[in-house]
Amino acid sequence: MQTHKAKRVEITIEKVMETRLTDALTRAGVTGWSILPVRGGSGRSGAWSREGQISRGTGMVQVVCIVRPERLDPLLEAAFAVVERHIGVVCITDCEVLRAERF
Amino acid sequence: MQTHKAKRVEITIEKVMETRLTDALTRAGVTGWSILPVRGGSGRSGAWSREGQISRGTGMVQVVCIVRPERLDPLLEAAFAVVERHIGVVCITDCEVLRAERF
Amino acid sequence: MQTHKAKRVEITIEKVMETRLTDALTRAGVTGWSILPVRGGSGRSGAWSREGQISRGTGMVQVVCIVRPERLDPLLEAAFAVVERHIGVVCITDCEVLRAERF
Amino acid sequence: MLQLAVYNLLSPIVLSFVLGLGASLARSDLSIPEAAAKAMSIYLLFAIGFKGGVAVADHGLEARLVATVLAGVVLSFALPLLAFALLRGMSRLSVVDAAAVAGHYGSISIVTFVAGTSVLESAGLTSEGYLVAVAAAMEAPAILSALWLIARGGGVRQMDGDLWREILLNGSIVLLLGAFAIGAITGSEGLARVEAFLVSPFQGVLCLFLLDMGLIAGRGLREGARVLDRGAVLFGVLMPVLGASAGAMAALPLGLSTGGTMLLMTLSASASYIAVPAAMRVAVPEANPSVYLTLSLAITFPFNLTLGLPLYLAAAQWLTTG
Amino acid sequence: MLQLAVYNLLSPIVLSFVLGLGASLARSDLSIPEAAAKAMSIYLLFAIGFKGGVAVADHGLEARLVATVLAGVVLSFALPLLAFALLRGMSRLSVVDAAAVAGHYGSISIVTFVAGTSVLESAGLTSEGYLVAVAAAMEAPAILSALWLIARGGGVRQMDGDLWREILLNGSIVLLLGAFAIGAITGSEGLARVEAFLVSPFQGVLCLFLLDMGLIAGRGLREGARVLDRGAVLFGVLMPVLGASAGAMAALPLGLSTGGTMLLMTLSASASYIAVPAAMRVAVPEANPSVYLTLSLAITFPFNLTLGLPLYLAAAQWLTTG
Amino acid sequence: MLQLAVYNLLSPIVLSFVLGLGASLARSDLSIPEAAAKAMSIYLLFAIGFKGGVAVADHGLEARLVATVLAGVVLSFALPLLAFALLRGMSRLSVVDAAAVAGHYGSISIVTFVAGTSVLESAGLTSEGYLVAVAAAMEAPAILSALWLIARGGGVRQMDGDLWREILLNGSIVLLLGAFAIGAITGSEGLARVEAFLVSPFQGVLCLFLLDMGLIAGRGLREGARVLDRGAVLFGVLMPVLGASAGAMAALPLGLSTGGTMLLMTLSASASYIAVPAAMRVAVPEANPSVYLTLSLAITFPFNLTLGLPLYLAAAQWLTTG
Numbered sequence A, B, C: 001m002q003t004h005k006a007k008r009v010e011i012t013i014e015k016v017m018e019t020r021l022t023d024a025l026t027r028a029g030v031t032g033w034s035i036l037p038v039r040g041g042s043g044r045s046g047a048w049s050r051e052g053q054i055s056r057g058t059g060m061v062q063v064v065c066i067v068r069p070e071r072l073d074p075l076l077e078a079a080f081a082v083v084e085r086h087i088g089v090v091c092i093t094d095c096e097v098l099r100a101e102r103f
Numbered sequence D, E, F: 001m002l003q004l005a006v007y008n009l010l011s012p013i014v015l016s017f018v019l020g021l022g023a024s025l026a027r028s029d030l031s032i033p034e035a036a037a038k039a040m041s042i043y044l045l046f047a048i049g050f051k052g053g054v055a056v057a058d059h060g061l062e063a064r065l066v067a068t069v070l071a072g073v074v075l076s077f078a079l080p081l082l083a084f085a086l087l088r089g090m091s092r093l094s095v096v097d098a099a100a101v102a103g104h105y106g107s108i109s110i111v112t113f114v115a116g117t118s119v120l121e122s123a124g125l126t127s128e129g130y131l132v133a134v135a136a137a138m139e140a141p142a143i144l145s146a147l148w149l150i151a152r153g154g155g156v157r158q159m160d161g162d163l164w165r166e167i168l169l170n171g172s173i174v175l176l177l178g179a180f181a182i183g184a185i186t187g188s189e190g191l192a193r194v195e196a197f198l199v200s201p202f203q204g205v206l207c208l209f210l211l212d213m214g215l216i217a218g219r220g221l222r223e224g225a226r227v228l229d230r231g232a233v234l235f236g237v238l239m240p241v242l243g244a245s246a247g248a249m250a251a252l253p254l255g256l257s258t259g260g261t262m263l264l265m266t267l268s269a270s271a272s273y274i275a276v277p278a279a280m281r282v283a284v285p286e287a288n289p290s291v292y293l294t295l296s297l298a299i300t301f302p303f304n305l306t307l308g309l310p311l312y313l314a315a316a317q318w319l320t321t322g
């Protein structure tokens, strides 16, 4: 089938920062994303898990945005401004999408 | 380690369409997938979230299928037939897998 | 923005094996991962879902690790030793990350 | 009547709804976990079904049961036609959106029904236990009418066998009728064993559930308001009153008690927000869910809960005793 | 006996199970959120443990406690050997699958135990509170027997220290024994403070929990039926009866009350569906989970709940009073 | 006093906490689903707020309400300064970490407050219902003090409007005050309708909630212990006593009852573990959450629950009746 090149950006960030991130994405012109729950994890600031979390009040989420390649840079800049001082991971993958007009 | 080329297809779709999609995948010969919950998101039809959702009765899920490259096209056609009239996103990534005999 | 090449490894595995896997990752020098819940799925051992699961006592999870390319091999070996006799899927994707010093 | 309305407005149940609504409009992060909300709705359905069944076991099966269920089915089929005509006249909604909305108003909202029984209780009234079965019977027919309206308007209409099974065996119908059957089989003796769980804490659980409904309705008002024109909003308060009137007209010849009349009016007045939206997403994905969910949850539900229920009770009292 | 069976079959608890089973077989989308089901099981374990502890506090620690716990441990070790021999004779299961199944039947199902206490209550009988501790003691030993059977058959056997800790400190054992200790320490006075939560609503929560068990068992029947041959299915109803007989033989010399005898029979008759499956997934991943889960949840559990419990009670009455 | 302490230590509530703590330290996999824990905390907040409001409705609005709320606000602003000075003297925490911790000790823990009311009840004492409103008023001011301490120390300080709204309209404040208002409006008559849900099962739900707190505290001890030096641990038990003393000094001139004095002491002694951590993660991400969460949840909370509460009650009795 006909597919189109796009970028998949996966941002793992604290739940308390979720709306700040999505607000920043909206301001940067990103119109679509999905938010996945994260059950637990580990990083430089230790391990945590949703059930009985102690080391981080509210857990983390994963925000997945699929964008056209030319929109990647503004997206990354918006995301970076939010995650800069906070813990979290930004990971970009090349992908193909159906129905490119949506992105 | 020895890895093998494969395709990772991630389909974000309304929960009400979940079994219709997996039935279509089965008919297309796809044998494995995992379903991830989605907590919320945003798109052309507005923003929504699991807690206190209003704009969509039942939320969305993400169906992730890993398949051999040669099985990609029937998979996409089956998926497209289901998502065509519905909201949702289909995203394909190149990947490598261990234990290729499973796919 | 400045990005750096990395590998995204996604391991879908039974929940009962979760700490065994993360312990093995730790021993292999992997320091960061996120764990995503899986709602259901299908594979050679049949279909299952979180609500009302019968064919697998405790469901599955997805462990996502982002690592520098040179750390991929020890990671895969550690993961493989755990998943070898168990059901589960290991999928590796090329990706780019911000803030490479974290990985 | 006024006294009834004030009493209802100041009940813990309505105030909990108002609290949720206010919190949501003020954009508080207060939220009830999805699993807890679902568990509460299972509890409410099970309890209301069980109690209805026990009531039937106590009073014996009346011939009126069948007639009332049939009346409910007819109402559920017919009300969407009225709603559709109104909407096309009053608002600028497209055929597809108007038909989807209409389907919601033929079907029912079980929480409105539960709140209705609670208003009855405060007024010291009882009702025919089998109205629970009527509620279950009214869930689905309206969906057919909506699809017929769309097909008639030339729209696509996709109604596969799976959708049929999903609609008729959807969780809330099965739970309501199943609990009704259990109640009818075990009777008062069975109820005695589970009373401390299903009866005494009922009002309290309902408060927390309505808190959640308030949170959702508030979010609906914030997000959905822009998709509704003035005519549609007006429809959202006019239609329940017309529906209740139709319900009353069906109840009178059946000879239902005051409580039963009020509950049949309530069912007719209420709009679905679970079963019908799910069916519409599958069968009519091009209809805008914000339109029908906002109308049903954020306009009609609050109207019924606050003003509608005492109004229907007053009318039922006037009609059955006057 | 027949009267008891009918009474049991028409109790809200069993009917709730049947409702879940029916809904699931009819492929309704009715489902209880995972978190709610887990919360209910925590509630049931806490309540049953607490009440057991209070009973022990009230009646004092008997010497019989230690003997009964030991008897339970021996049963848990021994029953898998019987189950394995039966399975290898009756069905076509492989050594590994048969051993894994056998492990489940040595261990116990706490919901079956809870349903047993509820049958006792309906019959106006009490039991030794410490049977809760016996239940906890019987969870794990059977796992060892299963692994031994596999090793003996030449299979792999991977039993690391982590698995040990997981088995012995698994949530349900810790909660059951912990609540038992709390009950024993605080006694009736403590119970009085939490009675309205732990005692009165108990039966009602059990109904909803069994509704969920019915949903799961139905799914098991739908999906797992094809993996079981006729012999295995027969085993699923024969083994609990044999297990109960073994339990009765252990109970008699201990001099347990009628209620205590019935509960030890119930423990021996019941098959694990939480602790053992998890251990088997870790230690014997090559055993097919559909086999042991279907047998335990979809064959033996319903059998015990509906026919087994009244049978064991009748037998216990006959044995202890006859 | 000693008797009170022992009685408290052997209450089902404290023992449930100890069970959770022990299970977690022994690395059992016992866990309460996140949704269930959140649902329980919503229940507790709603119940405690409602009952407070009803008490105010019953006794009329006192002028003292405003004065006590103001005293609470002043305490919440001031206590972080004391805590900060202590921490900088006693431990090796950085300015940012010390200020973040200090913010937690000015704010309050509602579960400690709830446990305090339960200790009061056991002692047959009541308290001014409006202390619930005082609790809500004390949640936020301490956050400002913490941010001021950081700004003063040259640290960054990012306090946007969103954060303001989040703090003041955070779920627990809204729910507590909202339920308080509902209780005040509906009074005893409203309470009667929801009593079987909000009052009778309260202690039992609190047990399960404290079981979960114990699990979390145990995990905190396991994981957070290494980030705390001896001085910080000492601070975790010294600060609540100093906070309680400050609370007592504020309560006396206000003329609160023994129960009211004890609860104001409890609020001052307790440390936040929900609202303040969330605010700190947003505004001061560089502060280490392990430090403040371990101190608040794993040191101070257990101290207050076991020894602090009876101590504060004894002191309040001595101060108000002596």
Ligand SMILES: Nc1ncnc2c1ncn2[C@@H]1O[C@H](COP(=O)(O)O)[C@@H](O)[C@H]1O
Binding pocket: A012, A038, A040, A041, A042, A043, A044, A045, A046, A047, A048, A060, A087, A088, A089, C031, C032, C033, C034, C035, C064, C065, C066, C067, C103
């Ligand atoms: N390399 C990684 N791969 C995937 N997730 C990560 C990685 N590093 C950190 N995370 C996630 O980000 C959270 C915070 O990481 P950190 O800032 O390193 O403590 C962790 O708890 C994980 O959930």
Ligand SMILES: Nc1ncnc2c1ncn2[C@@H]1O[C@H](COP(=O)(O)O)[C@@H](O)[C@H]1O
Binding pocket: A031, A032, A033, A034, A035, A064, A065, A066, A067, A103, B012, B038, B040, B041, B042, B043, B044, B045, B046, B047, B048, B060, B087, B088, B089
């Ligand atoms: N660009 C995107 N990236 C990731 N998820 C998306 C994107 N667009 C839409 N979605 C998801 O798909 C849902 C429906 O999208 P839409 O059909 O655009 O309203 C959204 O609520 C998101 O969960």
Ligand SMILES: Nc1ncnc2c1ncn2[C@@H]1O[C@H](COP(=O)(O)O)[C@@H](O)[C@H]1O
Binding pocket: B031, B032, B033, B034, B035, B064, B065, B066, B067, B103, C012, C038, C040, C041, C042, C043, C044, C045, C046, C047, C048, C060, C087, C088, C089
């Ligand atoms: N091809 C696949 N793509 C994605 N997930 C898979 C795939 N195959 C298996 N899985 C996941 O792994 C689980 C076990 O697979 P299996 O070992 O094939 O039974 C399934 O239930 C799915 O959750």
Ligand code: NA
Binding pocket: D079, D104, D105, D106, D107, D108, D109, D243, D267, D268, D269, D270, D271, D272
């Ligand atoms: Na209606």
Ligand code: NA
Binding pocket: E079, E104, E105, E106, E107, E108, E109, E243, E267, E268, E269, E270, E271, E272
């Ligand atoms: Na057994």
Ligand code: NA
Binding pocket: F079, F104, F105, F106, F107, F108, F109, F243, F267, F268, F269, F270, F271, F272
């Ligand atoms: Na404080």
